[in-house]
Amino acid sequence: MTSANEGGALTQVRFWRSYEAAINAVAVVLFAAMVVVTAAGVFFRYVLNAALPWAEEADRYLFIWLSFVGAAITMRHQAHIAVDILVRSFSATACDWAALLTYGCILVFVGTVFWASERVIDVTSTTRTTATDIPMSWVYLAVPVGCTLIAIEVLRLAASTVRRMTRRATP
Amino acid sequence: MILVLSITFVTLMLLSVPVSFAMGLASIAAILWQGRTPLNTVVTQMVAGMDSFPLMAIPFFILAGELMERAGISERLVNLAKALVAHVRGGLGMVVILAEYLFSGISGSTAADVSAIGSMLIAPMERAGYHKGEAIAIICAATAMGILVPPCIFMIVLASMTNQSIGAMFVAGFVPAVVIALGLIAYVYWRSGTLGIPRAAKATGGQVLRALGDGVIAMVMPVIIFGAIFGGITTVTEAAVVAVLYSALVGLVVYRRFGVRDLPAILLASSINTAMIMLLVGVATVFSWILTVERVPQAVAALVTGISSSPWVFLLVSNLIFIVFGAILEGLPALIVFVPVMYPIATQLGIDPLHYGILVIASIGIGIFMPPIGVGLFIACAIGKMNMVDAARYMIPYLGILVIGLLVVTFVPWFTLVLPQVFLK
Numbered sequence: 001m002t003s004a005n006e007g008g009a010l011t012q013v014r015f016w017r018s019y020e021a022a023i024n025a026v027a028v029v030l031f032a033a034m035v036v037v038t039a040a041g042v043f044f045r046y047v048l049n050a051a052l053p054w055a056e057e058a059d060r061y062l063f064i065w066l067s068f069v070g071a072a073i074t075m076r077h078q079a080h081i082a083v084d085i086l087v088r089s090f091s092a093t094a095c096d097w098a099a100l101l102t103y104g105c106i107l108v109f110v111g112t113v114f115w116a117s118e119r120v121i122d123v124t125s126t127t128r129t130t131a132t133d134i135p136m137s138w139v140y141l142a143v144p145v146g147c148t149l150i151a152i153e154v155l156r157l158a159a160s161t162v163r164r165m166t167r168r169a170t171p
Numbered sequence: 172m173i174l175v176l177s178i179t180f181v182t183l184m185l186l187s188v189p190v191s192f193a194m195g196l197a198s199i200a201a202i203l204w205q206g207r208t209p210l211n212t213v214v215t216q217m218v219a220g221m222d223s224f225p226l227m228a229i230p231f232f233i234l235a236g237e238l239m240e241r242a243g244i245s246e247r248l249v250n251l252a253k254a255l256v257a258h259v260r261g262g263l264g265m266v267v268i269l270a271e272y273l274f275s276g277i278s279g280s281t282a283a284d285v286s287a288i289g290s291m292l293i294a295p296m297e298r299a300g301y302h303k304g305e306a307i308a309i310i311c312a313a314t315a316m317g318i319l320v321p322p323c324i325f326m327i328v329l330a331s332m333t334n335q336s337i338g339a340m341f342v343a344g345f346v347p348a349v350v351i352a353l354g355l356i357a358y359v360y361w362r363s364g365t366l367g368i369p370r371a372a373k374a375t376g377g378q379v380l381r382a383l384g385d386g387v388i389a390m391v392m393p394v395i396i397f398g399a400i401f402g403g404i405t406t407v408t409e410a411a412v413v414a415v416l417y418s419a420l421v422g423l424v425v426y427r428r429f430g431v432r433d434l435p436a437i438l439l440a441s442s443i444n445t446a447m448i449m450l451l452v453g454v455a456t457v458f459s460w461i462l463t464v465e466r467v468p469q470a471v472a473a474l475v476t477g478i479s480s481s482p483w484v485f486l487l488v489s490n491l492i493f494i495v496f497g498a499i500l501e502g503l504p505a506l507i508v509f510v511p512v513m514y515p516i517a518t519q520l521g522i523d524p525l526h527y528g529i530l531v532i533a534s535i536g537i538g539i540f541m542p543p544i545g546v547g548l549f550i551a552c553a554i555g556k557m558n559m560v561d562a563a564r565y566m567i568p569y570l571g572i573l574v575i576g577l578l579v580v581t582f583v584p585w586f587t588l589v590l591p592q593v594f595l596k
Contacts, residue, residue, distance in 0.1 A: 027442040028435045031230065038227070038412040042405055056224050063230070064221050067453065070446025079443055080189035080450070081501045085544060087187040102188045109196045113217075116210040139222075143214055 016156070020076070023149065027073055030066040034059055057131040061139050068146025075106075075153040096165050103158040110147035110154075117143040173465050176201040176458075190504040191447075195454040201461050213457050220456025221449055224408055225331050230445040231411030232322045235392075235418045236283055237441050241429050242422030244389045245287040248273045251386030258373035261356075261363035263296050268313045268355050272348065273390070275317030281502065281539060284314045285547055289554040300368040304565035307555045311540040311548050312355055312569035316576070318536035319348035322396065322411070325532050328452060329506055332459075333514050335524055337407045338400045342590045343525045347533060350586055351576035358572050388421055401594055451507055459511035468515040475516055482520040486527075486581050489513050490534045497538020501546045505535055525591055526584045533580060537573045542566050 041055035074080055087098050117140060124136035180197035184190060195213070202208050239245070252269040256262055267288060275284055289310050296306035318325065321341035330337040374382070395417055399410040422429050429437070462468065475485060492513070496505035510531065517527040539547040542563030552559045580586050 024439050025435075027446075028438045031234070031438045031442050031445075032434075034227070034230065035234070035412060035415055038231070038409060039416060042409045042412065046404060059227060060222050060224055063227050063449075064218060066230070066442060067221055067446050067449035070442040071450045073439070074443050074446045074450070077443055079447055080191055081447065081504055082187045082189040083184045083499060083501070084187045085499070086185045098186055101186055105183060105186070105188045105196060106192045109192050109199065112199055112210065113195070113213060117214045119209075120211050120214045140214065140218060143218065 023069065023073060027066060027069050030062050030069065034062045034066065037062065054131040057129060061129075061132070061134075064139060065142045068142040069149060071146055072149030072153050075150050076156075078157070093165070093168065096161050099161050100158060103154045103161070106154050107151060110150045114144045114147040114151075117147070172201050172205045172461070173467060175204045176461060190500060191450045191454050194451075194458050194504075194508075198454065198457040198461055212460070216457045216460050217453040221453045223331060225337055225406070226327065226449075226452065228322070228327050228337065228408040228411045229324055229448055230441060231408065231415050232324065232327075233444050234438065234441040235411060235414040237437050238415065238418035238422050239389070239392070240283060240287055241433070241437060242418060242426050243428045244418075244421070245270075245274055246291065247382075247385045248389055249288070249291050251382045251389075254374040254379045254382035257371045259360075260370060261359040261361075261368065262371050263292065263299050263301065264309045264359035264363060265356055267292055267296075267309050268316070268352055268359070271310075271313035271317040272320055272352055275314070275320040275323075281314060281318060281536075281547055282550055284317055285310060285550045286554055288314070289551050293555045299371070300366065301363075302565065303555055303557050304562045305362075305366075307548075307551045307557060307562045308565040308569045309355075309359060311545075311551050311566060312573055313352075314547060314551075315536040315540045315573055316348055316351040316355060318539075319344040319351070319529065319533055321345070322414075323532065324448065325503065325506060325535065326528070327407070328448070328503065329510060329528050329531060332455075332507075332510050333524060333528065335528065336595075339525060339591045339595055340528055341397070341400070341407070342594050343529050343587050344532070345590055346586045347529055347576075347580040350579055351533070351573060354572045354576045354579075355569070358568065362568075388425060392417060448503065451503060455507040455511075458508070462511050468512050471512050472516040472519055476520075480520070482517075482522050483582070485516065485520055486522065486530060489517070489527075490530060490577060490581060493531050493534035494538040494541065497535035498541040498545045499538075502535050502539045505538065506531065523584060523588060526587045529587045530577070530581055533577050537570070537577060540566070540573075541570070 037055050037059050041052050041059070044055075045051040071080075082102075087095055090098060121137040121140045121144070124140055127136040128134065129136055129139070176197050179200045180193055183193035183196055188196070199210065199213060202210060202212065249266065249270045252266040252273065253263075256265045256269060259265065270288055270292075271284060274288065289307070292310065293303065293306045296309075297303055301309075321344050323341070323344065326340045326344065327337055329335075330340045392414060396410045396414050399405040399413055400407055405413065419434075423431065475488070479485070489509075492509060493505060496509060499505070500508065513531075514524075514527065518524060539545050540551075542548055543559060548562065548566065549559065552562050555562070
């Protein structure tokens with residue numbers, strides 16, 4: 001029975017590892033594309049004297065997507081700036097409760113933004129962008145996707161906090 | 172509405188909710204409380220705030236800094252600084268100050284500067300006779316000064332929030348940084364005399380030449396960046412991309428410190444920093460939109476000018492605000508929260524926008540290293556493996572020098588404005 005349990009845990013670890021690798025790859029590709037498009041923009045304008053009209057716009061949209069996907073990776077690394085002056089003096093258990101409360105607040109935020117983004121995407125699906133001629137909603141789609149990815153990371157962090165708390169409660 | 176906004180924001184932050192989410196939730200709470208604006212505004216304002224080509228200089232400078240650091244540029248700059256000044260009295264302390272001036276001009280990230288220079292110089296300084304606390308304090312003070320040397324992420328955010336030219340803000344930082352650096356150099360010189368720290372041997376002509384040759388590759392970088400911007404060839408963002416390509420070339424081909432296989436990891440590390448900053452910028456757009464709709468800057472302005480209409484008093488108060496909140500909010504969030512309120516007052520009082528911007532950044536720089544909570548001091552102590560409280564004692568005189576430097580720059584706007592006037596006519 002234990003081996004089955006361990007097998008399950010192992011599959012889970014594997015799953016999350018490939019999930020993280022996939023999300024990381026998306027961010028890396030978006031960033032690399034930004035570098036290439038901007039560099040091409042400079043090259044075409046300055047060297048070939050034929051500016052690329054779509055470069056700047058495409059760049060900005062890649063940037064918005066990178067910011068939202070990256071926000072989830074930042075969440076996973078717990079690298080969003082937080083003020084911990086008060087919490088630092090808490091006991092370990094109180095700290096964990098504060099962390100759970102924090103995760104709850106983040107979920108409320110991303111949930112609300114997800115819900116609000118639906119209407120924006122609806123309205124902008126018929127508007128097309130000026131130079132790249134794609135539906136504006138594709139740009140706004142970064143918002144609910146980012147919110148979902150952040151929520152997944154927050155739930156994972158919360159689960160590990162709960163595991164730590166139960167381990168402490170049952171020595 | 173403003174009461175709801177501020178109470179929610181402060182409470183959530185004290186619970187250690189990350190600043191960006193606390194700001195976002197407070198904005199949502201305020202909008203719901205007011206009940207006239209649809210919540211879609213949060214989404215559209217956030218995206219509108221991020222949808223900016225000038226802001227894209229941020230990821231590119233972060234990436235260039237990361238590439239430069241992994242290429243071993245900081246080591247070579249430290250070697251160059253050593254060859255030039257290590258033999259004078261207080262030599263290693265001056266190496267730190269010079270290296271921070273040169274290096275900050277490339278990396279644009281405070282945490283990167285502290286850890287790069289700190290991990291390279293704390294141990295040699297201790298061997299040379301400096302107390303570890305003294306070494307940490309010098310590195311902290313030098314990095315606080317170095318924030319004013321462009322390219323600087325804070326300047327990009329500030330310039331885009333206040334509709335100023337990023338290039339102008341970049342040039343405005345050079346001279347104030349020199350003013351503060353000179354103060355630090357004078358103190359280090361005097362202090363190492365009283366501590367009786369022995370001088371190092373003078374580098375031979377050959378060593379100096381070799382260090383110069385090695386350092387030249389690094390020093391070309393700022394020349395490319397500023398040449399491209401002020402030669403009218405590229406925008407700041409495009410210059411940042413040129414810096415990315417140059418530093419990748421240096422790392423891959425010239426110094427061969429990393430291969431193409433390492434690039435994804437470097438891009439990923441830079442995405443994390445970028446996303447952290449951009450989420451803040453996004454929610455800050457919503458936040459400052461609410462402040463504007465509720466006419467908060469006007470109310471604060473009436474309050475401030477009611478007490479004293481002297482621009483100098485206002486500048487001193489705002490220095491204090493940005494130092495204290497720069498410490499509490501770890502730098503960038505302080506800028507994002509207070510600039511929408513304070514900047515309109517500054518312009519109303521006839522203060523030059525560039526002068527005000529440089530003061531805000533210098534103050535936040537000091538705040539980041541303020542004992543006992545400054546995050547930069549925290550990083551330096553972690554690298555030096557020293558207790559924060561012990562290090563804080565050594566930090567106090569250096570903090571004094573930084574504040575004196577800030578006051579000089581505050582009361583003599585000429586230092587800030589001289590270069591922009593020459594370059595941008």
